[in-house]
Amino acid sequence: MKQIIEVRGLEKKYGTLAALRNVSFSVEEGKLFALLGPDGAGKSTTMDILSTYLKPDAGEVYLAGYPLGREDNEIRKRIGTVFQEGVLDAGLTVEENLRYRGALYGLQGGILQKTVKSALLVVGLEDMAKRRYGQLSGGQKRRCDIARALVHTPQILLLDEPTTGLDPQSRQHLWNTIKKLQSLAGMTVFVTTHYMEEAREADHVLVLDHGEIVAHGTPQELQRHYAHDWLMLVPKDAAALQEKLRREEIPFQSEKGTVRIALKDSMEAIALLQRLSSDIHSFQVVTGTMEEAFLAIVKPRKEEGGNCDKRN
Amino acid sequence: MTNVINFARRNLRVFFRDRLTLFLSLLGPFVIIGLYSLFLGNMWGYGETAGVTREMVDAWMLAGMLAVTSVTTSMGAFGIMITDRSRKINKDFYCAPVRQQDYAGGYILSAYLIGMILSVGTLCLAQGYLLIRGGDLFSVGTFIKVLLLLFLVVFSNSSLMFFVTTFLRSDHAFTTVCTAIGMIIGFLTGCYVPIGQLPTYAQWLVRIFPPSHAACLLRGAILKPYFAQMKLDEESVNILKQELGVQLSFEEFVLAPIGNAAVLFAAGVLFFWFAGRVLSRKQR
Numbered sequence: 001m002k003q004i005i006e007v008r009g010l011e012k013k014y015g016t017l018a019a020l021r022n023v024s025f026s027v028e029e030g031k032l033f034a035l036l037g038p039d040g041a042g043k044s045t046t047m048d049i050l051s052t053y054l055k056p057d058a059g060e061v062y063l064a065g066y067p068l069g070r071e072d073n074e075i076r077k078r079i080g081t082v083f084q085e086g087v088l089d090a091g092l093t094v095e096e097n098l099r100y101r102g103a104l105y106g107l108q109g110g111i112l113q114k115t116v117k118s119a120l121l122v123v124g125l126e127d128m129a130k131r132r133y134g135q136l137s138g139g140q141k142r143r144c145d146i147a148r149a150l151v152h153t154p155q156i157l158l159l160d161e162p163t164t165g166l167d168p169q170s171r172q173h174l175w176n177t178i179k180k181l182q183s184l185a186g187m188t189v190f191v192t193t194h195y196m197e198e199a200r201e202a203d204h205v206l207v208l209d210h211g212e213i214v215a216h217g218t219p220q221e222l223q224r225h226y227a228h229d230w231l232m233l234v235p236k237d238a239a240a241l242q243e244k245l246r247r248e249e250i251p252f253q254s255e256k257g258t259v260r261i262a263l264k265d266s267m268e269a270i271a272l273l274q275r276l277s278s279d280i281h282s283f284q285v286v287t288g289t290m291e292e293a294f295l296a297i298v299k300p301r302k303e304e305g306g307n308c309d310k311r312n
Numbered sequence: 313m314t315n316v317i318n319f320a321r322r323n324l325r326v327f328f329r330d331r332l333t334l335f336l337s338l339l340g341p342f343v344i345i346g347l348y349s350l351f352l353g354n355m356w357g358y359g360e361t362a363g364v365t366r367e368m369v370d371a372w373m374l375a376g377m378l379a380v381t382s383v384t385t386s387m388g389a390f391g392i393m394i395t396d397r398s399r400k401i402n403k404d405f406y407c408a409p410v411r412q413q414d415y416a417g418g419y420i421l422s423a424y425l426i427g428m429i430l431s432v433g434t435l436c437l438a439q440g441y442l443l444i445r446g447g448d449l450f451s452v453g454t455f456i457k458v459l460l461l462l463f464l465v466v467f468s469n470s471s472l473m474f475f476v477t478t479f480l481r482s483d484h485a486f487t488t489v490c491t492a493i494g495m496i497i498g499f500l501t502g503c504y505v506p507i508g509q510l511p512t513y514a515q516w517l518v519r520i521f522p523p524s525h526a527a528c529l530l531r532g533a534i535l536k537p538y539f540a541q542m543k544l545d546e547e548s549v550n551i552l553k554q555e556l557g558v559q560l561s562f563e564e565f566v567l568a569p570i571g572n573a574a575v576l577f578a579a580g581v582l583f584f585w586f587a588g589r590v591l592s593r594k595q596r
Contacts, residue, residue: 051407073409087404089322091329100322104315104408148404 003062004029004156004188005050010059012045012211019045020211023059027190027204029155032182034202035192038298042211043192044084047160050190051081064155077105080149082159086141087148090134094125094144097133098151105152119147123177139170146177157181159191163198175201196290207297215297219290226296227288228262231269234281235259241279248275315410319418320425323392327426336487337388339494340380341434344503345441348373352504363542364552367447368535372556374438375534376503378431378458379465379527384494385430386470389423390477394486416591420474427466432459450534457533464573465526468580472522475583478590501527501557508555519560522579525572531558532569 005027012020020042027033037043048054050063052072061068064078088097098116107115120126123143128136133144142162149157159178163171179201181187191202199205200219207215207222215222234257235241241259245252250272253260263269269285327333348370356369396402405415435458439450450458476493480486498504502518510518518524535558539549550566553559560567567575 053403053407076407076409079407081404081407083400083403085400085403087399087401089326089401091326092322096325100318100325101404101408103318103322104405104410106314106409 001028001030003027004064005033005190006060006062007050008060010046010049010061011057012042012049012054013057018211020049020056023208023211023213025206025213025216027188029188030182030186031203032179032189032201033191034199034205035190035208036194036196036199036205036294037192037208038194041208043194043208044160045211046208047081047158047192051079051083051158052076077152078154079156079158080152080154082142082145082149082157082162084160084164086133086145088133088141088144091132093130093132094120094136094147095129097144098148101148102151107152115151115153119150122150122181123147124173137170139166139173142166142170142174143177146174150181154187156188156190159189161192161194163193163195171198196294199294200290207294209298222293222297223288223290226293227290228264228292229266229269229288230286231261231263231272232284232286233259233261233276234283235279236281237279241276244276244279315414316417316421319405319410319415320422323389323418323422324425326392327389327422333388333391336490336494337385337391338381338430339491340384340497341377343494344373344377344380344498347498347504363538363544365538367442367445368538370442370445370447371534371538372506372531373503374441375531376498376501376527376557378434378438378462378530379469379501379523380497380503381434382427382431382462382466382526383469383473383497383523384490386423386427386466387473387477387490387493389426389470390419390473391483391486391490392422393419394477394480395483398481398483416588420470423470423474424466427470428462431462431466435459435462451537454533454537458530461526461529461533464576464580465530468576469523469526471580471584471587475587475590478587497523500524503527506555507557507560518557519562522576524557525560525567525575525579528557528560528567529569529572529576531556 003026007026008024010020010023011018023042023046035043035046045054049056049061049068052068052075055069063075066074066078068075088101092100095116098119099112102112102116117126120129123146125140125143125147128140128144133141136144146157146159146162149159162178163174166174175198178189178191182189191198193199202219205216205219205222206213215226217225233241238254238257238259242252242254245259245261250261261272263285266285266287269283273283353366353369353373356364356366396405402415406412435455443449476489477486480489499514500518500521501524502510507515507518535556539553542549544552550559554561554566560572
């Protein structure tokens with residue numbers, strides 16, 4: 001498979017603060033790639049660089065085969081960016097916005113009209129074409145932003161925290177649109193998010209923290225590596241069970257009358273349950289979540305650094 | 313060039329959609345016409361200076377108002393540039409395959425067109441106002457002359473406003489400056505009170521303010537028929553012209569209309585160049 005985004009040794013500083021430190025990754029053509037990280041991790045900086053808005057201090061970036069910084073206009077023709085802040089004109093209608101922005105890519109006349117129409121169709125806003133952008137709901141605005149990014153039929157779609165501030169229903173709708181674009185149009189989608197459950201939708205996840213890559217892999221890999229499965233027990237006598245676990249040197253956590261034991265894999269639960277069956281009322285095996293994996297990757301580093309608040 | 317035109321078209325649409333900006337950029341002229349109808353118009357002693365009729369004073373006021381309109385409307389048009397910057401809309405433009413100069417060109421072209429459209433609109437309204445108050449139609453010659461003058465006037469004044477707006481970062485700062493300019497510009501161009509009745513230092517402020525030269529030229533064109541009808545000797549007419557700001561004089565030296573035009577053109581080029589310098593310094 002062709003690598004449509006290639007980033008090597010990317011560095012960016014704001015004054016003395018390093019926003020990105022030696023970031024390297026690549027994105028396969030046609031894949032959905034998620035850049036995950038807490039606020040201030042460097043996601044938006046990465047996005048601003050990929051969208052050709054911001055110049056990196058060091059590193060090499062290739063988008064659709066063109067080197068960033070040397071052939072930016074070739075790149076710009078091939079990428080569509082959805083910025084975190086809505087960047088369309090509130091006073092203009094959805095259609096006018098798309099037409100004026102489409103014209104920046106040299107589209108005009110019947111072709112422009114056609115691409116505007118199909119972009120609206122993809123995001124499901126064809127009925128809103130005559131509505132002013134400023135009058136749309138948050139979810140509709142976001143979809144309109146995506147339509148704007150699609151108006152020149154790019155190969156790569158960059159989305160910077162597209163679901164922030166949306167209600168769960170709009171978020172779902174938006175993700176369906178994104179996945180539809182990827183699967184039907186074969187578009188490469190690069191998305192930043194701080195929602196773990198969204199990263200789960202991606203083919204590949206890169207976790208960024210303090211400007212550095214701290215983990216990467218498929219969502220399943222990350223989950224396996226960083227999240228535990230848990231055995232939850234409801235004891236007959238809490239004190240007795242805890243005493244027994246301590247005696248047998250099995251590490252556990254107790255909360256609200258239940259006992260949690262971390263498992264290396266869920267099969268381990270069978271042996272444990274056999275040993276403890278006389279002490280418990282009931283049990284449950286809970287699989288680790290992306291949320292946990294994310295917290296496990298990012299949290300220890302936050303505590304080490306201790307300057308996370310200052311960065312935000 | 314296609315990019316410049318396309319971008320200017322977007323700016324025009326954005327400007328005329330936003331009623332508040334439109335109102336704000338017409339505030340200056342509104343203030344003048346309002347103050348005139350209510351107070352200032354009555355303070356003139358018609359007939360005292362032989363031949364100064366109420367109609368002539370109306371025309372004098374409207375000529376000044378026209379000059380002010382060209383300033384405030386082009387300023388309002390550059391407000392789009394500020395909003396694009398403060399709302400980060402310019403990020404989207406930056407990431408499209410269009411050169412930065414084309415965007416700057418688009419802002420300038422749209423400001424110029426907006427200045428022209430609204431100034432010509434004001435000229436038509438001024439004619440209506442004169443007719444309602446019992447005055448005459450402008451002659452075709454006067455109308456064409458004013459129209460031609462507006463090309464230069466709007467160029468010079470929009471260039472000045474381009475320069476001013478390069479320093480403004482936020483919508484708030486822009487609105488404040490816009491309102492302030494709308495209020496004081498009537499004084500600076502000698503529209504509220506004729507220059508001859510201002511104290512000496514204020515007269516100097518008026519003389520060195522480029523839009524005053526625009527007002528001067530427009531008054532000259534619009535008031536010409538009225539002066540022609542006056543039964544005064546040439547010297548008295550010249551004194552009256554200086555009193556009303558139809559001619560600007562520097563001590564003994566009286567600036568001819570071609571001089572006013574030269575000042576406007578030079579100011580236009582100069583402020584344009586300054587604005588370009590400021591913008592390119594910011595980009596670095």
